[in-house]
Amino acid sequence: MLADQRRELILAEVERTGAIRISELTELLGVSDMTVRRDLEHLEARGWLRKVHGGAVLSQSSVEESSFEAKSALQQPAKRAIAARALQLVEPHTAIGLSAGTTTWMLARGLQGTEMPLSVVTNSTTVADILAVNAGPHLRVVLTGGERTPSAALVGAIADRAIGSLHVDRLFLGVHGMDARVGFSCPNLAEAQTNQALIDSARQIVVLADSTKWGVVGLANFGKLGAADILITDDGISAEARRVLEDQVGKLIVVPVSEGTLGKAFAGTTTRQREREHA
Incomplete structure (x- = not known):
C-alpha cells in the first residue's frame, strides 16, 4: 500500500x-x-x-463548535469511565451542578431512577432530558433557561442571572479543552461566561475531561487549571500532562478506561448504604 x-x-x-x-x-x-x-x-x-x-x-477548531450528537460519538469508553468515577462523588441531600457536555450527560444517565435525595442545577437540555426519564420523587432538577448552543448548552444573560442566584455544593464541569498555559476553554464566548457563572456558584469544582482534551485551546477561556478542586481524566493522558495537572489542580484522578462502566458505579449499592458511606 x-x-x-x-x-x-x-x-x-x-x-x-x-x-x-x-x-x-x-x-x-x-x-x-x-x-x-x-x-x-x-x-x-x-x-x-x-x-x-x-x-x-x-483536529478541533478554536471557534467551530460541534453538535452534541457529534461529540457524543467520540471517546465513549473514556467518558463512561470518567462518569462512573464521578458518580462516586455524588452525595445524598446535596445540590450539584451539571454543565453542558457529553461526559456530564453520561454522569446524568447514571443518576437515572436514583432514589437519592438530590437537587441538580443544569444549563444542558440533554442533561435535563435524561434526568427526566424515570425521575424519582426525591430528584429535583433546575434548568437555567437561556439560548441554546449546538452543544445543547443554555447560555447568555438569562442563564447567567439564573445561575447567579443559585448555590451548589459540587459542580461537575465539562470542558472543550485544557491547556497548561490557557487553562480551560471552549469555542463559544457566551458559554465561557456561563461556565464562569457556574464555577462562581459552586463550593467545589470537579472537572470531567477525557485525555484528548489536553492541549486543545478554544476561543474563550473560563478558568486556569487551578480552578479545579478535582479533575477526573482517563489513563490515555500523557506523562507530561499528568505532571502539569498534578502540580496545578487540587486533586487529579486518573481512571483506567477498561474498568469504567456506569453499571459498576452503583451496582449492588442501595440508597441507604450510600447515605451511610457518606455520613
Missing part, C-alpha cells in the same frame, strides 16, 4: 471514530509502529488530525 493510500485510510478511520490508537492502526494497516507514527506526523502537519498520547484525534 502506498503512503498516500495509508494516510487516506487513517484519516477515514479518525473521521469515522473521532479518535484511534496507534496499536489499532498497525493492526489495520499491517505496518510498523514507526510507519504509523510518521503518517500521523504527516497528517498533523497538514492540520487534518492531532496527535495525542498513543494515537490521534480529529
Whole structure:
C-alpha cells in the first residue's frame, strides 16, 4: 500500500471514530509502529488530525463548535469511565451542578431512577432530558433557561442571572479543552461566561475531561487549571500532562478506561448504604 493510500485510510478511520490508537492502526494497516507514527506526523502537519498520547484525534477548531450528537460519538469508553468515577462523588441531600457536555450527560444517565435525595442545577437540555426519564420523587432538577448552543448548552444573560442566584455544593464541569498555559476553554464566548457563572456558584469544582482534551485551546477561556478542586481524566493522558495537572489542580484522578462502566458505579449499592458511606 502506498503512503498516500495509508494516510487516506487513517484519516477515514479518525473521521469515522473521532479518535484511534496507534496499536489499532498497525493492526489495520499491517505496518510498523514507526510507519504509523510518521503518517500521523504527516497528517498533523497538514492540520487534518492531532496527535495525542498513543494515537490521534480529529483536529478541533478554536471557534467551530460541534453538535452534541457529534461529540457524543467520540471517546465513549473514556467518558463512561470518567462518569462512573464521578458518580462516586455524588452525595445524598446535596445540590450539584451539571454543565453542558457529553461526559456530564453520561454522569446524568447514571443518576437515572436514583432514589437519592438530590437537587441538580443544569444549563444542558440533554442533561435535563435524561434526568427526566424515570425521575424519582426525591430528584429535583433546575434548568437555567437561556439560548441554546449546538452543544445543547443554555447560555447568555438569562442563564447567567439564573445561575447567579443559585448555590451548589459540587459542580461537575465539562470542558472543550485544557491547556497548561490557557487553562480551560471552549469555542463559544457566551458559554465561557456561563461556565464562569457556574464555577462562581459552586463550593467545589470537579472537572470531567477525557485525555484528548489536553492541549486543545478554544476561543474563550473560563478558568486556569487551578480552578479545579478535582479533575477526573482517563489513563490515555500523557506523562507530561499528568505532571502539569498534578502540580496545578487540587486533586487529579486518573481512571483506567477498561474498568469504567456506569453499571459498576452503583451496582449492588442501595440508597441507604450510600447515605451511610457518606455520613
